Amino acid sequence: xxxxxxxxxxxxxxxxxxxxxxxxxxxxxxxxxxxxxxxxxxxxxxxxxxxxxxxxxxxxxxxxxxxxxxxxxxxxxxxxxxxxxxxxxxxxxxxxxxxxxxxxxxxxxxxxxxxxxxxxxxxxxxxxxxxxxxxxxxxxxxxxxxxxxxxxxxxxxxxxxxxxxxxxxxxxxxxxxxxxxxxxxxxxxxxxxxxxxxxxxxxxxxxxxxxxxxxxxxxxxxxxxxxxxxxxxxxxxxxxxxxxxxxxxxxxxxxxxxxxxxxxxxxxxxxxxxxxxxxxxxxxxxxxxxxxxxxxxxxxxxxxxxxxxxxxxxxxxxxxxxxxxxxxxxxxxxxxxxxxxxxxxxxxxxxxxxxxxxxxxxxxxxxxxxxxxxxxxxxxxxxxxxxxxxxxxxxxxxxxxxxxxxxxxxxxxxxxxx
Amino acid sequence: xxxxxxxxxxxxxxxxxxxxxxxxxxxxxxxxxxxxxxxxxxxxxxxxxxxxxxxxxxxxxxxxxxxxxxxxxxxxxxxxxxxxxxxxxxxxxxxxxxxxxxxxxxxxxxxxxxxxxxxxxxxxxxxxxxxxxxxxxxxxxxxxxxxxxxxxxxxxxxxxxxxxxxxxxxxxxxxxxxxxxxxxxxxxxxxxxxxxxxxxxxxxxxxxxxxxxxxxxxxxxxxxxxxxxxxxxxxxxxxxxxxxxxxxxxxxxxxxxxxxxxxxxxxxxxxxxxxxxxxxxxxxxxxxxxxxxxxxxxxxxxxxxxxx
Numbered sequence: 001x002x003x004x005x006x007x008x009x010x011x012x013x014x015x016x017x018x019x020x021x022x023x024x025x026x027x028x029x030x031x032x033x034x035x036x037x038x039x040x041x042x043x044x045x046x047x048x049x050x051x052x053x054x055x056x057x058x059x060x061x062x063x064x065x066x067x068x069x070x071x072x073x074x075x076x077x078x079x080x081x082x083x084x085x086x087x088x089x090x091x092x093x094x095x096x097x098x099x100x101x102x103x104x105x106x107x108x109x110x111x112x113x114x115x116x117x118x119x120x121x122x123x124x125x126x127x128x129x130x131x132x133x134x135x136x137x138x139x140x141x142x143x144x145x146x147x148x149x150x151x152x153x154x155x156x157x158x159x160x161x162x163x164x165x166x167x168x169x170x171x172x173x174x175x176x177x178x179x180x181x182x183x184x185x186x187x188x189x190x191x192x193x194x195x196x197x198x199x200x201x202x203x204x205x206x207x208x209x210x211x212x213x214x215x216x217x218x219x220x221x222x223x224x225x226x227x228x229x230x231x232x233x234x235x236x237x238x239x240x241x242x243x244x245x246x247x248x249x250x251x252x253x254x255x256x257x258x259x260x261x262x263x264x265x266x267x268x269x270x271x272x273x274x275x276x277x278x279x280x281x282x283x284x285x286x287x288x289x290x291x292x293x294x295x296x297x298x299x300x301x302x303x304x305x306x307x308x309x310x311x312x313x314x315x316x317x318x319x320x321x322x323x324x325x326x327x328x329x330x331x332x333x334x335x336x337x338x339x340x341x342x343x344x345x346x347x348x349x350x351x352x353x354x355x356x357x358x359x360x361x362x363x364x365x366x367x368x369x370x371x372x373x374x375x376x377x378x379x380x381x382x383x384x385x386x387x388x389x390x391x392x393x394x395x396x397x398x399x400x401x402x403x404x405x406x407x408x409x410x411x412x413x414x415x416x417x418x
Numbered sequence: 419x420x421x422x423x424x425x426x427x428x429x430x431x432x433x434x435x436x437x438x439x440x441x442x443x444x445x446x447x448x449x450x451x452x453x454x455x456x457x458x459x460x461x462x463x464x465x466x467x468x469x470x471x472x473x474x475x476x477x478x479x480x481x482x483x484x485x486x487x488x489x490x491x492x493x494x495x496x497x498x499x500x501x502x503x504x505x506x507x508x509x510x511x512x513x514x515x516x517x518x519x520x521x522x523x524x525x526x527x528x529x530x531x532x533x534x535x536x537x538x539x540x541x542x543x544x545x546x547x548x549x550x551x552x553x554x555x556x557x558x559x560x561x562x563x564x565x566x567x568x569x570x571x572x573x574x575x576x577x578x579x580x581x582x583x584x585x586x587x588x589x590x591x592x593x594x595x596x597x598x599x600x601x602x603x604x605x606x607x608x609x610x611x612x613x614x615x616x617x618x619x620x621x622x623x624x625x626x627x628x629x630x631x632x633x634x635x636x637x638x639x640x641x642x643x644x645x646x647x648x649x650x651x652x653x654x655x656x657x658x659x660x661x662x663x664x665x666x667x668x669x670x671x672x673x674x675x676x677x678x679x680x681x682x683x684x685x686x687x688x689x690x691x692x693x694x695x696x697x698x699x700x701x702x703x704x705x706x707x708x709x710x711x712x713x714x715x716x717x718x719x720x721x722x723x724x725x726x
Binding site for chain 2: 002003005006007009010013014017018250251252254255256257258259260261262265
């Protein structure tokens with residue numbers, strides 16, 4: 001144990017003497033995330049994106065009717081679909097449409113309300129953003145429906161509405177007028193009720209309850225985030241593993257083997273130092289993930305533990321690959337030959353959800369693929385401490401096997417004469 | 419103490435060490451002398467538990483190196499032939515690391531680190547990275563790292579190779595001081611003068627075999643007090659035969675251009691020897707005479723120079 005602690009301390013001090021490498025390692029996930037944010041836009045990390053049309057409105061009429069017409073956009077689910085922004089000046093609004101800063105511009109002309117009530121022709125103007133395809137269509141359809149609705153309403157309730165408007169204009173309402181309008185509307189409704197109820201077509205709705213997978217809850221950014229985060233762990237593990245060649249060249253590996261349990265102590269020390277560095281990396285990345293992708297703070301500690309243990313497993317694997325090679329150059333080659341396919345198969349470069357079923361099946365059997373799949377479960381909250389504990393033990397067992405094989409390789413001649 | 423009995427180490431068909439036995443006591447500097455490739459480092463490797471012996475028994479402070487490696491290695495300090503240091507760490511950090519590796523902790527570790535750095539003359543530059551050190555300073559630090567845990571048995575594998583004369587003197591002084599306080603030191607070297615000045619007892623090893631062992635006086639005595647005479651020139655076959663026929667002259671090795679003779683009272687007998695060469699058609703162009711020493715013993719026993 002003494003050797004392990006001394007080795008951890010020594011390796012950490014050596015790492016801190018090379019801050020550039022440390023910063024690069026710690027910065028890898030942030031650099032990749034920044035690049036992806038630049039590539040996919042600022043909404044990349046915001047979870048499921050809200051699709052919303054942005055409608056500019058110039059209401060030159062400002063009547064009760066135009067108010068009702070505009071107010072209809074804020075009713076029910078339509079309010080989520082269309083964001084309305086009142087604009088005073090049509091020219092400014094046109095400029096914004098031309099600049100692509102909104103989906104559409106609706107201009108209600110002066111006298112619109114009067115024309116509707118008196119069944120006179122009137123004209124609404126709608127400009128749409130040519131750079132967008134779907135959202136302007138939705139706005140156009142919605143305005144069309146509202147225009148039709150206004151027409152039929154006018155046909156049905158034209159007379160009482162005219163009375164109301166006249167009252168509003170004259171600012172005089174007596175009780176008899178109110179009673180008369182109310183009665184007329186009631187009769188009208190009673191008359192058409194037999195025609196519209198029951199409806200000729202009844203729309204049956206059913207809520208489809210689908211078992212949501214963690215990925216479906218994560219959104220686009222979160223789909224990539226775990227893979228990118230794990231890629232950073234990969235790079236750190238790979239980068240740390242070649243230190244065994246420096247130990248060999250320094251003669252310190254050979255000297256360590258002369259101490260009882262020296263080979264094991266040296267390896268465990270490297271894993272310990274790696275664990276400290278990976279804890280810092282994981283904590284920073286996961287806190288960033290919490291802010292950027294809404295990863296629940298409650299899962300961060302477990303995610304850190306799992307990431308660090310998995311990272312140490314990868315470090316042990318890469319160290320084994322280093323000592324299997326006869327030269328450092330060969331070790332770099334072998335390391336890269338193993339690392340990149342593992343990253344691809346394991347879902348670090350592309351999300352597992354986007355992979356063909358065959359590759360996905362293979363990827364699940366790679367150490368990193370398995371670790372990443374479990375990490376996603378931790379993120380989604382479907383794997384807690386109880387579910388993670390067996391996985392941790394399995395990962396530690398795998399690490400122990402790699403350490404044992406590396407020690408065997410030390411004895412088998414890797415340490416050399418010096 | 420160190421006990422080695424019947425040590426044999428084979429690497430495939432190569433027998434690196436063959437039936438080597440010796441013992442070294444506390445307070446003693448025991449020298450293992452031999453040319454490069456003689457089997458010295460393999461012997462040290464077996465003793466330190468790094469190389470498993472093919473056969474033989476090796477004990478350190480009574481602990482079997484194979485059967486009880488933990489205790490055996492705990493008593494050992496090793497200063498390897500090559501530098502084994504972290505260049506990016508300071509002298510203090512290096513020595514602290516190796517002290518920690520051998521189980522030293524806390525105040526005791528700090529105290530020992532300060533002591534060995536002071537002792538090796540490195541305390542004034544203790545905080546500097548080793549990469550800034552000269553070769554001699556690195557050697558001293560390498561030595562400090564091997565003794566920080568106060569080992570009872572110290573294995574020094576050619577620690578002065580490539581060291582400047584000043585640092586070499588200091589290193590040899592340190593070895594003597596360690597032995598004086600009771601450490602058992604096994605010192606391998608191929609420098610005769612080093613072995614002669616430092617070691618209380620010596621074993622000479624060549625081709626994996628122990629060919630002589632004893633105190634310096636005993637080994638010198640084995641030369642029979644004879645001088646070693648090296649002749650260079652032209653020596654046809656009858657010359658060797660004629661010289662060999664002279665009394666108290668032993669022909670150690672010969673070829674057409676070189677002769678090595680072991681002669682009692684060499685200076686006195688030079689005219690007689692030259693006459694024998696001249697009389698048999700030979701010619702002497704260069705003569706070197708060495709008085710009885712380890713080197714002459716080695717040449718006498720193996721027929722070759724130690725540095726070959």
